[in-house]
Amino acid sequence: MAEVTLLIHDLTAAVTPEGTGPLRGREFGALRNHSPASVVITGDRIAAVGPPAEILRGLRSGKDYESVDGSGKVALPGLVDCHTHPAFLGDRAEEFELRSSGATYEEIHASGGGIRSTVAATRAGREVDLRSSVERHLGWMLEHGTMTAEAKSGYGLDNETELKSLRAIRDAGRRSPVEVYPTFLGAHTVPSEFDSAAVYVEFVIEEVLPEAAPLARFADVFLERGSFAVPEARLYLEACREYGLDLRLHADQFSERGAIPLAVELGTRSVDHLEATGESGARLLAKTDVAAVLLPACGLFLGLPLPPARLLADEGAIVALATDFNPGSSFCESLPLVMNLACTRLGLSPAEALCACTANAAYVLGAEDVGRLAPGYRADVLILDSPDWRYVAYHLGGDRFAARIKSGQVL
Ligand code: NIG
Ligand code: FE
16 A cells, blocks of 8 residues: 555445446445455545455554544544535625515516625625625635635626636635635626627627636536527527537526527536426436536525436436525535535435535536545545534534544644
Protein backbone atom coordinates (compact mmCIF):
# COMPACT_ATOMS: atom_id res chain seq x y z
CA MET A 1 0.00 0.00 0.00
CA ALA A 2 1.33 3.49 -0.88
CA GLU A 3 2.16 5.76 2.05
CA VAL A 4 -0.82 6.09 4.38
CA THR A 5 -1.59 9.63 5.53
CA LEU A 6 -4.87 9.14 7.39
CA LEU A 7 -6.64 6.16 8.94
CA ILE A 8 -10.28 6.27 9.99
CA HIS A 9 -10.52 3.21 12.17
CA ASP A 10 -13.14 1.03 13.81
CA LEU A 11 -16.20 2.60 12.25
CA THR A 12 -19.52 0.89 12.86
CA ALA A 13 -19.86 1.09 9.08
CA ALA A 14 -18.68 2.75 5.89
CA VAL A 15 -21.58 3.16 3.47
CA THR A 16 -21.26 4.01 -0.22
CA PRO A 17 -23.14 3.75 -3.50
CA GLU A 18 -22.18 0.56 -5.34
CA GLY A 19 -20.56 0.30 -8.75
CA THR A 20 -19.43 3.19 -10.92
CA GLY A 21 -21.22 6.01 -12.73
CA PRO A 22 -24.85 6.95 -12.10
CA LEU A 23 -27.20 4.40 -10.52
CA ARG A 24 -30.60 4.04 -12.20
CA GLY A 25 -33.46 1.59 -12.55
CA ARG A 26 -32.98 -1.46 -10.35
CA GLU A 27 -29.56 -0.21 -9.28
CA PHE A 28 -30.86 3.12 -7.95
CA GLY A 29 -30.29 2.95 -4.20
CA ALA A 30 -27.79 0.07 -4.34
CA LEU A 31 -25.42 0.63 -1.42
CA ARG A 32 -22.39 -1.24 -0.18
CA ASN A 33 -22.41 -1.37 3.60
CA HIS A 34 -18.95 -2.29 4.95
CA SER A 35 -19.56 -3.14 8.61
CA PRO A 36 -17.45 -2.79 10.67
CA ALA A 37 -14.96 -0.79 8.65
CA SER A 38 -11.77 1.21 8.53
CA VAL A 39 -10.86 3.63 5.74
CA VAL A 40 -7.28 4.18 4.57
CA ILE A 41 -6.38 7.47 2.89
CA THR A 42 -3.24 8.25 0.92
CA GLY A 43 -2.89 11.96 0.15
CA ASP A 44 -6.17 13.13 -1.36
CA ARG A 45 -7.37 9.63 -2.36
CA ILE A 46 -9.07 6.71 -0.69
CA ALA A 47 -6.68 3.75 -0.71
CA ALA A 48 -8.83 1.07 0.94
CA VAL A 49 -12.11 0.44 2.72
CA GLY A 50 -12.59 -2.82 4.60
CA PRO A 51 -12.77 -4.79 7.85
CA PRO A 52 -10.62 -3.13 10.57
CA ALA A 53 -8.50 -6.22 11.29
CA GLU A 54 -7.70 -6.76 7.63
CA ILE A 55 -6.88 -3.08 7.10
CA LEU A 56 -4.59 -3.11 10.14
CA ARG A 57 -2.65 -6.12 8.80
CA GLY A 58 -2.01 -4.27 5.54
CA LEU A 59 -0.51 -1.22 7.26
CA ARG A 60 3.26 -0.97 7.71
CA SER A 61 3.97 -0.50 11.41
CA GLY A 62 6.17 2.35 12.61
CA LYS A 63 4.90 4.72 9.91
CA ASP A 64 3.46 8.00 10.99
CA TYR A 65 -0.08 8.81 9.98
CA GLU A 66 -2.97 10.73 11.41
CA SER A 67 -5.89 8.72 12.73
CA VAL A 68 -9.55 9.36 13.46
CA ASP A 69 -11.50 7.12 15.82
CA GLY A 70 -14.71 6.01 14.14
CA SER A 71 -16.13 4.00 17.05
CA GLY A 72 -19.92 4.19 17.11
CA LYS A 73 -19.95 6.23 13.92
CA VAL A 74 -20.52 5.81 10.20
CA ALA A 75 -18.50 7.09 7.24
CA LEU A 76 -20.35 8.41 4.18
CA PRO A 77 -19.08 10.04 0.98
CA GLY A 78 -18.93 13.85 1.08
CA LEU A 79 -22.20 15.13 -0.40
CA VAL A 80 -22.48 16.67 -3.86
CA ASP A 81 -24.88 19.59 -4.40
CA CYS A 82 -25.32 19.77 -8.17
CA HIS A 83 -27.62 22.85 -8.31
CA THR A 84 -27.01 26.03 -6.31
CA HIS A 85 -27.17 29.82 -6.79
CA PRO A 86 -24.75 31.21 -4.17
CA ALA A 87 -23.57 34.34 -6.04
CA PHE A 88 -25.92 37.07 -4.84
CA LEU A 89 -26.06 40.11 -2.60
CA GLY A 90 -28.99 41.26 -0.49
CA ASP A 91 -31.85 39.02 0.49
CA ARG A 92 -35.54 38.42 -0.18
CA ALA A 93 -36.84 38.45 3.39
CA GLU A 94 -39.38 41.10 2.40
CA GLU A 95 -40.67 38.87 -0.39
CA PHE A 96 -40.72 35.89 1.97
CA GLU A 97 -43.02 37.87 4.24
CA LEU A 98 -45.24 38.89 1.30
CA ARG A 99 -45.54 35.26 0.27
CA SER A 100 -46.46 34.31 3.83
CA SER A 101 -49.53 36.50 3.45
CA GLY A 102 -50.58 35.03 0.12
CA ALA A 103 -48.59 36.68 -2.73
CA THR A 104 -47.21 34.08 -5.14
CA TYR A 105 -43.65 33.78 -6.43
CA GLU A 106 -44.81 34.26 -10.02
CA GLU A 107 -46.87 37.37 -9.15
CA ILE A 108 -43.87 38.92 -7.41
CA HIS A 109 -41.69 38.11 -10.43
CA ALA A 110 -44.26 39.57 -12.86
CA SER A 111 -44.36 42.84 -10.92
CA GLY A 112 -40.60 43.32 -11.25
CA GLY A 113 -39.50 41.76 -7.95
CA GLY A 114 -38.16 38.28 -7.38
CA ILE A 115 -35.03 37.43 -9.38
CA ARG A 116 -34.88 41.04 -10.67
CA SER A 117 -34.63 42.46 -7.15
CA THR A 118 -31.62 40.22 -6.45
CA VAL A 119 -30.15 41.32 -9.80
CA ALA A 120 -30.40 44.97 -8.67
CA ALA A 121 -28.71 44.24 -5.32
CA THR A 122 -25.97 42.15 -6.94
CA ARG A 123 -25.23 44.77 -9.61
CA ALA A 124 -24.92 47.46 -6.94
CA GLY A 125 -22.34 45.60 -4.86
CA ARG A 126 -18.55 45.30 -5.04
CA GLU A 127 -16.82 42.19 -6.31
CA VAL A 128 -15.09 41.59 -2.95
CA ASP A 129 -18.44 41.60 -1.19
CA LEU A 130 -19.86 39.17 -3.71
CA ARG A 131 -16.87 36.89 -3.22
CA SER A 132 -17.35 37.02 0.57
CA SER A 133 -21.00 36.20 0.08
CA VAL A 134 -20.24 33.15 -2.06
CA GLU A 135 -17.59 32.05 0.46
CA ARG A 136 -20.05 32.38 3.31
CA HIS A 137 -22.63 30.34 1.43
CA LEU A 138 -20.08 27.61 0.64
CA GLY A 139 -19.25 27.54 4.36
CA TRP A 140 -22.89 26.94 5.20
CA MET A 141 -23.03 24.10 2.67
CA LEU A 142 -19.92 22.50 4.11
CA GLU A 143 -21.45 22.53 7.58
CA HIS A 144 -24.26 20.43 6.14
CA GLY A 145 -21.89 17.94 4.53
CA THR A 146 -21.54 19.33 0.99
CA MET A 147 -17.99 18.93 -0.31
CA THR A 148 -18.60 19.46 -4.03
CA ALA A 149 -21.03 22.09 -5.30
CA GLU A 150 -22.18 23.56 -8.54
CA ALA A 151 -22.44 27.37 -8.35
CA LYS A 152 -24.44 29.44 -10.83
CA SER A 153 -24.14 33.07 -11.83
CA GLY A 154 -27.41 34.59 -13.07
CA TYR A 155 -27.98 37.59 -10.79
CA GLY A 156 -25.97 39.90 -13.03
CA LEU A 157 -27.55 39.63 -16.46
CA ASP A 158 -25.16 42.25 -17.80
CA ASN A 159 -21.56 41.85 -18.90
CA GLU A 160 -19.96 43.40 -15.84
CA THR A 161 -21.99 41.62 -13.16
CA GLU A 162 -22.07 38.18 -14.81
CA LEU A 163 -18.27 38.26 -15.06
CA LYS A 164 -18.00 39.64 -11.52
CA SER A 165 -20.19 36.75 -10.35
CA LEU A 166 -18.17 34.06 -12.14
CA ARG A 167 -14.91 35.50 -10.80
CA ALA A 168 -16.41 35.66 -7.30
CA ILE A 169 -17.40 31.99 -7.63
CA ARG A 170 -13.91 31.06 -8.84
CA ASP A 171 -12.14 33.02 -6.10
CA ALA A 172 -14.44 31.84 -3.32
CA GLY A 173 -13.94 28.28 -4.54
CA ARG A 174 -10.17 28.70 -4.23
CA ARG A 175 -10.57 29.84 -0.61
CA SER A 176 -13.12 27.20 0.42
CA PRO A 177 -12.58 23.48 0.98
CA VAL A 178 -15.69 22.92 -1.17
CA GLU A 179 -14.83 21.98 -4.76
CA VAL A 180 -16.81 24.33 -7.01
CA TYR A 181 -18.21 23.75 -10.50
CA PRO A 182 -19.19 27.11 -12.01
CA THR A 183 -22.23 27.58 -14.25
CA PHE A 184 -22.99 30.55 -16.49
CA LEU A 185 -26.72 31.18 -15.96
CA GLY A 186 -26.72 34.13 -18.36
CA ALA A 187 -30.33 33.40 -19.30
CA HIS A 188 -31.89 33.39 -15.82
CA THR A 189 -34.56 35.93 -16.69
CA VAL A 190 -34.97 38.99 -18.92
CA PRO A 191 -33.57 42.01 -17.05
CA SER A 192 -35.80 45.09 -16.82
CA GLU A 193 -33.79 47.18 -19.33
CA PHE A 194 -34.71 44.73 -22.13
CA ASP A 195 -38.27 44.34 -23.32
CA SER A 196 -37.85 41.15 -25.29
CA ALA A 197 -36.34 37.78 -24.42
CA ALA A 198 -35.08 37.38 -28.00
CA VAL A 199 -33.17 40.68 -27.96
CA TYR A 200 -31.71 39.90 -24.53
CA VAL A 201 -30.52 36.45 -25.61
CA GLU A 202 -28.85 37.99 -28.65
CA PHE A 203 -27.11 40.45 -26.31
CA VAL A 204 -25.93 37.73 -23.92
CA ILE A 205 -24.55 35.60 -26.74
CA GLU A 206 -22.70 38.51 -28.36
CA GLU A 207 -21.62 40.55 -25.37
CA VAL A 208 -21.28 38.26 -22.35
CA LEU A 209 -20.73 34.66 -23.39
CA PRO A 210 -17.27 35.11 -25.00
CA GLU A 211 -15.79 36.35 -21.70
CA ALA A 212 -17.99 34.22 -19.44
CA ALA A 213 -17.28 30.88 -21.09
CA PRO A 214 -13.64 30.57 -19.93
CA LEU A 215 -14.84 31.06 -16.33
CA ALA A 216 -17.54 28.35 -16.46
CA ARG A 217 -18.04 24.60 -16.93
CA PHE A 218 -21.77 24.66 -17.64
CA ALA A 219 -24.42 26.93 -19.13
CA ASP A 220 -27.97 27.10 -17.84
CA VAL A 221 -31.25 28.78 -18.85
CA PHE A 222 -34.62 29.22 -17.12
CA LEU A 223 -37.18 27.92 -19.60
CA GLU A 224 -40.50 29.08 -18.17
CA ARG A 225 -43.38 31.47 -18.78
CA GLY A 226 -42.15 34.93 -17.83
CA SER A 227 -38.52 34.02 -18.65
CA PHE A 228 -37.45 32.15 -21.82
CA ALA A 229 -39.23 29.94 -24.35
CA VAL A 230 -37.82 27.04 -26.39
CA PRO A 231 -36.51 29.09 -29.37
CA GLU A 232 -34.45 31.45 -27.16
CA ALA A 233 -33.32 28.63 -24.89
CA ARG A 234 -32.14 26.61 -27.90
CA LEU A 235 -30.26 29.58 -29.35
CA TYR A 236 -28.56 30.31 -26.02
CA LEU A 237 -27.65 26.71 -25.24
CA GLU A 238 -26.33 26.00 -28.74
CA ALA A 239 -24.16 29.12 -28.61
CA CYS A 240 -22.85 28.11 -25.18
CA ARG A 241 -22.05 24.64 -26.45
CA GLU A 242 -19.98 26.20 -29.27
CA TYR A 243 -17.86 27.73 -26.50
CA GLY A 244 -17.28 24.32 -24.94
CA LEU A 245 -19.78 24.51 -22.09
CA ASP A 246 -21.88 21.53 -21.02
CA LEU A 247 -25.57 22.29 -20.76
CA ARG A 248 -28.12 22.42 -17.95
CA LEU A 249 -31.74 23.48 -18.00
CA HIS A 250 -34.11 24.95 -15.36
CA ALA A 251 -37.51 23.80 -16.57
CA ASP A 252 -41.02 22.53 -15.88
CA GLN A 253 -41.07 24.48 -12.61
CA PHE A 254 -44.53 26.01 -13.09
CA SER A 255 -45.53 24.83 -16.56
CA GLU A 256 -44.49 22.30 -19.21
CA ARG A 257 -43.23 24.17 -22.27
CA GLY A 258 -41.27 21.68 -24.32
CA ALA A 259 -38.13 21.62 -22.19
CA ILE A 260 -37.68 17.86 -22.00
CA PRO A 261 -37.73 17.31 -25.78
CA LEU A 262 -35.25 20.21 -26.10
CA ALA A 263 -32.97 18.72 -23.42
CA VAL A 264 -33.04 15.36 -25.17
CA GLU A 265 -32.39 16.97 -28.55
CA LEU A 266 -29.39 18.91 -27.24
CA GLY A 267 -28.11 16.18 -24.91
CA THR A 268 -28.01 18.43 -21.84
CA ARG A 269 -26.54 16.92 -18.68
CA SER A 270 -29.77 17.47 -16.79
CA VAL A 271 -33.17 19.07 -16.57
CA ASP A 272 -33.75 20.59 -13.14
CA HIS A 273 -37.01 21.25 -11.21
CA LEU A 274 -39.67 19.12 -13.02
CA GLU A 275 -42.44 20.01 -10.57
CA ALA A 276 -44.86 20.44 -13.50
CA THR A 277 -43.67 17.46 -15.57
CA GLY A 278 -46.44 15.11 -16.69
CA GLU A 279 -46.34 11.40 -17.27
CA SER A 280 -45.19 11.42 -20.88
CA GLY A 281 -42.39 13.90 -20.17
CA ALA A 282 -41.17 11.79 -17.27
CA ARG A 283 -41.20 8.63 -19.40
CA LEU A 284 -39.34 10.33 -22.23
CA LEU A 285 -36.66 11.70 -19.89
CA ALA A 286 -36.24 8.32 -18.18
CA LYS A 287 -35.11 6.69 -21.43
CA THR A 288 -32.18 9.07 -21.87
CA ASP A 289 -28.88 9.92 -20.17
CA VAL A 290 -30.20 13.39 -19.27
CA ALA A 291 -30.45 13.42 -15.48
CA ALA A 292 -33.57 14.56 -13.60
CA VAL A 293 -32.43 16.94 -10.86
CA LEU A 294 -35.13 17.26 -8.20
CA LEU A 295 -35.24 20.21 -5.81
CA PRO A 296 -37.81 19.42 -3.11
CA ALA A 297 -36.69 22.27 -0.81
CA CYS A 298 -37.87 24.69 -3.52
CA GLY A 299 -41.32 23.08 -3.68
CA LEU A 300 -41.51 23.25 0.10
CA PHE A 301 -40.31 26.86 0.23
CA LEU A 302 -42.81 28.03 -2.39
CA GLY A 303 -45.65 25.74 -1.31
CA LEU A 304 -45.80 24.23 -4.79
CA PRO A 305 -46.40 20.71 -6.08
CA LEU A 306 -43.45 18.34 -5.93
CA PRO A 307 -41.93 16.51 -8.92
CA PRO A 308 -42.97 12.97 -9.98
CA ALA A 309 -39.91 11.41 -8.36
CA ARG A 310 -41.27 7.88 -8.00
CA LEU A 311 -42.39 7.71 -11.62
CA LEU A 312 -39.00 8.99 -12.83
CA ALA A 313 -37.11 6.53 -10.64
CA ASP A 314 -39.32 3.57 -11.54
CA GLU A 315 -39.06 4.34 -15.26
CA GLY A 316 -35.26 4.27 -14.94
CA ALA A 317 -34.32 7.97 -15.02
CA ILE A 318 -31.02 9.11 -13.56
CA VAL A 319 -32.39 10.92 -10.49
CA ALA A 320 -30.29 13.43 -8.56
CA LEU A 321 -31.28 15.69 -5.67
CA ALA A 322 -30.00 19.21 -4.95
CA THR A 323 -30.80 22.15 -2.68
CA ASP A 324 -31.33 24.86 -5.34
CA PHE A 325 -29.85 27.19 -2.68
CA ASN A 326 -30.86 30.76 -3.61
CA PRO A 327 -32.41 33.79 -1.85
CA GLY A 328 -35.86 33.59 -3.45
CA SER A 329 -37.21 30.11 -4.01
CA SER A 330 -35.05 27.93 -1.75
CA PHE A 331 -33.04 29.61 0.97
CA CYS A 332 -31.74 26.21 2.07
CA GLU A 333 -28.19 24.85 1.92
CA SER A 334 -28.84 21.50 3.60
CA LEU A 335 -28.68 18.32 1.54
CA PRO A 336 -29.58 16.22 4.61
CA LEU A 337 -32.82 18.22 4.81
CA VAL A 338 -33.36 17.61 1.08
CA MET A 339 -32.79 13.88 1.67
CA ASN A 340 -35.38 13.96 4.43
CA LEU A 341 -37.87 15.63 2.07
CA ALA A 342 -37.06 13.07 -0.61
CA CYS A 343 -38.03 10.31 1.83
CA THR A 344 -41.04 12.02 3.39
CA ARG A 345 -42.45 13.82 0.33
CA LEU A 346 -41.08 12.24 -2.84
CA GLY A 347 -41.36 8.58 -1.96
CA LEU A 348 -37.66 7.82 -2.29
CA SER A 349 -35.95 5.46 0.14
CA PRO A 350 -33.04 6.69 2.28
CA ALA A 351 -30.70 4.64 0.07
CA GLU A 352 -32.07 6.26 -3.09
CA ALA A 353 -31.79 9.69 -1.49
CA LEU A 354 -28.15 9.05 -0.60
CA CYS A 355 -27.33 7.88 -4.15
CA ALA A 356 -29.10 10.95 -5.54
CA CYS A 357 -26.91 13.33 -3.47
CA THR A 358 -23.65 11.50 -4.12
CA ALA A 359 -23.00 9.27 -7.15
CA ASN A 360 -25.85 10.63 -9.28
CA ALA A 361 -25.16 14.27 -8.45
CA ALA A 362 -21.49 13.65 -9.29
CA TYR A 363 -22.62 12.33 -12.68
CA VAL A 364 -24.53 15.57 -13.32
CA LEU A 365 -21.34 17.54 -12.72
CA GLY A 366 -19.07 15.13 -14.57
CA ALA A 367 -17.18 14.85 -11.27
CA GLU A 368 -16.29 11.22 -11.74
CA ASP A 369 -13.91 10.93 -8.78
CA VAL A 370 -16.36 11.95 -6.03
CA GLY A 371 -19.54 10.50 -4.53
CA ARG A 372 -18.23 7.11 -3.38
CA LEU A 373 -16.04 5.61 -0.67
CA ALA A 374 -13.94 3.32 -2.80
CA PRO A 375 -10.26 3.01 -3.76
CA GLY A 376 -9.15 5.73 -6.17
CA TYR A 377 -11.97 8.12 -5.29
CA ARG A 378 -11.22 11.52 -3.79
CA ALA A 379 -10.97 11.22 -0.01
CA ASP A 380 -14.09 13.29 0.81
CA VAL A 381 -15.54 11.63 3.89
CA LEU A 382 -18.28 12.56 6.34
CA ILE A 383 -18.23 10.97 9.76
CA LEU A 384 -21.83 10.73 10.85
CA ASP A 385 -22.31 10.95 14.59
CA SER A 386 -24.55 7.88 14.70
CA PRO A 387 -24.08 4.14 14.22
CA ASP A 388 -26.97 4.08 11.69
CA TRP A 389 -26.24 5.72 8.31
CA ARG A 390 -29.94 6.51 7.76
CA TYR A 391 -29.71 9.24 10.42
CA VAL A 392 -28.29 11.48 7.68
CA ALA A 393 -31.83 11.69 6.26
CA TYR A 394 -33.87 10.69 9.29
CA HIS A 395 -32.69 13.37 11.77
CA LEU A 396 -34.70 16.35 10.51
CA GLY A 397 -32.64 19.51 10.94
CA GLY A 398 -30.20 17.73 13.25
CA ASP A 399 -26.51 18.45 13.74
CA ARG A 400 -25.13 15.28 12.26
CA PHE A 401 -21.42 15.21 11.63
CA ALA A 402 -18.63 14.42 14.06
CA ALA A 403 -15.96 15.16 11.43
CA ARG A 404 -15.50 16.21 7.82
CA ILE A 405 -12.56 15.10 5.73
CA LYS A 406 -11.99 16.91 2.43
CA SER A 407 -9.40 15.62 -0.04
CA GLY A 408 -7.75 13.66 2.79
CA GLN A 409 -7.56 16.63 5.20
CA VAL A 410 -9.49 16.63 8.46
CA LEU A 411 -11.28 20.00 8.58
O1 NIG B 1 -34.13 27.54 -9.41
N1 NIG B 1 -36.22 29.15 -11.23
C1 NIG B 1 -35.30 29.91 -11.42
N2 NIG B 1 -34.26 30.18 -10.61
C2 NIG B 1 -34.17 29.85 -9.24
C3 NIG B 1 -34.80 30.88 -8.37
C4 NIG B 1 -34.06 32.13 -8.35
C5 NIG B 1 -34.64 33.19 -7.47
O2 NIG B 1 -35.84 33.21 -7.16
O3 NIG B 1 -33.86 34.06 -7.10
C6 NIG B 1 -34.73 28.47 -8.97
O4 NIG B 1 -35.78 28.32 -8.32
FE1 FE C 1 -32.26 26.89 -9.52
